[in-house]
Amino acid sequence: MVNKLRTLKSPLSVNYEVSPVCDLSCEFCFNADPSCKKNNHSPFSKVKLILDALHEAEVFEVRFFGGEFFIYPYWEDCLVYANQLDFFLSFVSNGTHIDNRVAKILKNNKICGGAISLHGLPDIHDKITGQKGSFELTFNGIRACLDNDINISILYTLTKSNIDYIYPTMKLLRERGLIIDELNVGRLTPYGKAKEDWESRKLSLADYLKVFSKLAIIRKDLGILASMGDAFPLCSLPEEYHELVIGCWQGTGFGHIDYLGNVRSCSIAKGSYGNILEENLVDIWTNKLKEFRSLSWLPEKCRQCGNFCGGGCSASRYEGGMYAPDEFI
Amino acid sequence: MHQTNSFKVINMELTHIPKFSCRVKTRKDIEGYIGFFQGIGVLNLNEKSEFIVKKINGTNTIADIICAYEKKFSESSECSKEVLEIISQFKEAQFII
Numbered sequence: 001m002v003n004k005l006r007t008l009k010s011p012l013s014v015n016y017e018v019s020p021v022c023d024l025s026c027e028f029c030f031n032a033d034p035s036c037k038k039n040n041h042s043p044f045s046k047v048k049l050i051l052d053a054l055h056e057a058e059v060f061e062v063r064f065f066g067g068e069f070f071i072y073p074y075w076e077d078c079l080v081y082a083n084q085l086d087f088f089l090s091f092v093s094n095g096t097h098i099d100n101r102v103a104k105i106l107k108n109n110k111i112c113g114g115a116i117s118l119h120g121l122p123d124i125h126d127k128i129t130g131q132k133g134s135f136e137l138t139f140n141g142i143r144a145c146l147d148n149d150i151n152i153s154i155l156y157t158l159t160k161s162n163i164d165y166i167y168p169t170m171k172l173l174r175e176r177g178l179i180i181d182e183l184n185v186g187r188l189t190p191y192g193k194a195k196e197d198w199e200s201r202k203l204s205l206a207d208y209l210k211v212f213s214k215l216a217i218i219r220k221d222l223g224i225l226a227s228m229g230d231a232f233p234l235c236s237l238p239e240e241y242h243e244l245v246i247g248c249w250q251g252t253g254f255g256h257i258d259y260l261g262n263v264r265s266c267s268i269a270k271g272s273y274g275n276i277l278e279e280n281l282v283d284i285w286t287n288k289l290k291e292f293r294s295l296s297w298l299p300e301k302c303r304q305c306g307n308f309c310g311g312g313c314s315a316s317r318y319e320g321g322m323y324a325p326d327e328f329i
Numbered sequence: 330m331h332q333t334n335s336f337k338v339i340n341m342e343l344t345h346i347p348k349f350s351c352r353v354k355t356r357k358d359i360e361g362y363i364g365f366f367q368g369i370g371v372l373n374l375n376e377k378s379e380f381i382v383k384k385i386n387g388t389n390t391i392a393d394i395i396c397a398y399e400k401k402f403s404e405s406s407e408c409s410k411e412v413l414e415i416i417s418q419f420k421e422a423q424f425i426i
Contacts, residue, residue, distance in 0.1 A: 009358050012365055058356040060365040088352060088367045110352075113368060151368075253371065286359070 003308045005293035010057035010285045011255035015065040015092065015267045018047055019072040020259050024094050025130035026119070028157055028201070030268045032192035036067055042259045044074040049277055050261050051082050057281035059255075061088040063115075065267065067259070070097035079109040090114050092155070095141030096134055103148040113151040115184070116142050120162035120169050128159065142178055153182040155229065163207055166214050170222055183218065184229025184246065185211060189268050190318040198318055205236060205328050212241040219244075233312035235305070236328045247310055251292050255285065264322070265289060268315040271322040298325055343392040347385050347416055350426045355379050366424060377402060381415050385425070391416065 020036045022029070029036075054062060062082055069075055069091055082089055089109060095116035098106075106114070119128045122135040145152045154173075156166060166185065173180055187208075190198045211228075218226035231248035248254070251265035258264065262272035263284050274284035295303050295311065302311040302325070312326025341347075352367040355374060362379035364372045374382060380401055384394045391412070399408045419425045 007359060008363070012363065012371060060354050060356070061367070086354075088354070088365070 001306075002295075002303050003305065004295050005252050005310075007286055007290075007293060008252055009282050011059055011281075012253040013061035013063065014054060014059055014255045014257050015063045016050065016054070016257045017065045017067060017259050017267075018042065018069055018075070018078060019067040021071060022066055022068040022094070023071055023131075024068070024096070024134060026117075026157070026193070027128050027130070028159055028188055028192075028194040030189065030192040030194070031067070032195070041072055041074075044077055046261070046277070047074065047078055048081055050257060051078075051085055051087075053261070053276040053281055054257070055085040055087070057276075057285070059087070059281075061090065063090040063092055065092045065256075068094055068097070070102065076105055079105065079111070083109045093117070093141070094129070094134070094138060095145075096137035098141035098144050100144045100147065103144040103150060106145070106150055107148045111150060113153070114145065115153045115155050116145070117155045117157070118142070118169065118173075119157055119159070120165045121172060124162050124165060128162065139173075139176070139178070142173075142180075146178060151181060153184055154180055155184055155186055157186040158188050158203060158207075158211060160201065160203065160207075163203065163211060166211065166226075167218055167221075170218055170224055170226070174222060180224055183215075183224050183226040185215065185226070187228075187230045187232070187313055187316055189313070189315045190320070191268050191270065191315060195318070202318075202327075208232070208328075209237070209241075212237065212244055215244050216241070230316075231310050231313040231326070233302075233326045233329045234307060234309040235301075236312075245309070248313065249310075250314070251289050263288075265292060266315050266323070269320065269322050292323055297323065299329060302329065341391055341413065341416065341420075343395070344390050346387065346390050347394075347420070347425050348387040349385055349419075349424055351424075353382060353385075355382055369424065377411065378415050381412060385416070385419075 019041045021041055022036050070093055089111050091114040093116055118138050119125050125135040126132050142152050170183060188194055188203055194201055215226040218224050228245045232245045234242050256264040256267040261275045261277040263274050263276055273288040298311045312329055314323035316327040317324040351369050353364060355362055355364045362374040364374045364382050381394060384397055395409050395412045398412050
């Protein structure tokens with residue numbers, strides 16, 4: 001039996017990068033493109049065309065993504081238009097622009113959950129984002145969402161500077177009155193800014209093993225569903241940690257659409273399988289990802305594995321391109 | 330979700346109106362159907378279970394669903410049982426409130 005990934009006619013859920021522009025400068029951001037610091041937002045007419053194409057391909061869920069979605073000048077129009085198309089909607093944000101007014105608009109557009117990035121205790125978070133005071137802004141954004149019954153999952157990208165502070169950060173949120181249900185830590189990947197000086201930045205397997213033990217403690221002590229939000233090769237982990245790995249469904253149920261309409265299977269790895277403003281998404285999804293889904297690029301031990309986990313994170317290997325075997329296999 | 334002959338059928342009144350605990354959408358895919366249950370997960374569906382999912386809209390009673398199912402799948406001799414089995418599976422999995 002050789003493992004391979006199932007072909008669906010289109011993604012079930014997409015991260016849609018409405019705009020590449022972001023006002024924070026996270027030291028590891030996968031997007032090092034200069035466009036993310038200029039105000040070159042997509043025209044709303046293009047956003048509508050992309051949403052129409054996703055609707056035509058019967059994508060169920062759109063997660064508004066960036067850049068930073070909430071600094072896109074027409075973010076509210078995006079929500080209204082996407083809602084008219086009857087998508088399930090969600091968002092990924094740095095949270096700094098979310099206040100009570102914004103949260104109410106989200107709620108009015110049937111958004112009941114989203115993900116907000118928070119990368120450590122206040123000083124650490126501010127240093128990582130390059131903006132003093134960003135922790136407080138993000139904290140207030142999370143609070144505004146929770147006050148409006150919008151469930152928030154915290155996204156915590158691991159770095160050498162914050163790896164030891166996951167528990168203290170979640171404890172601080174609790175002490176300050178934020179009842180968070182879910183935490184997803186993300187792997188540091190060698191794309192964008194993190195690629196620079198990768199040898200000194202990268203985390204070892206021993207580092208990650210330490211993280212898994214912390215996640216287990218957070219689940220037990222704080223009652224937060226703490227998980228590894230990215231894929232991780234299960235064969236490199238003790239069995240007790242397997243349930244902590246959410247995994248990844250890229251290339252089957254999950255896809256990424258960038259602000260130009262380019263289709264990827266992963267939000268981190270660059271490249272394009274085609275553009276949905278030029279080609280039908282169903283054609284792109286069913287035809288252009290055949291090699292990826294064949295898993296011919298994975299080691300034989302993964303392809304034959306009876307406990308197939310997807311082979312870990314295909315964006316974790318240095319110079320891995322659009323996909324490559326996990327750095328730890 | 331596929332039917333199994335051994336699945337326990339939960340006792341439900343025919344006047345009961347089943348309702349999903351989340352928003353649900355379905356689509357026909359390359360192989361069969363897929364149901365997307367917002368915030369809960371994804372299920373593979375066959376034609377019959379997809380039909381029932383669409384009928385669980387917070388308005389139809391179980392009797393309404395059986396009636397519609399009988400019209401659509403008239404070749405089946407056990408329509409009531411099939412509908413109840415599928416709804417029971419959703420209920421046991423806590424997809425239905």
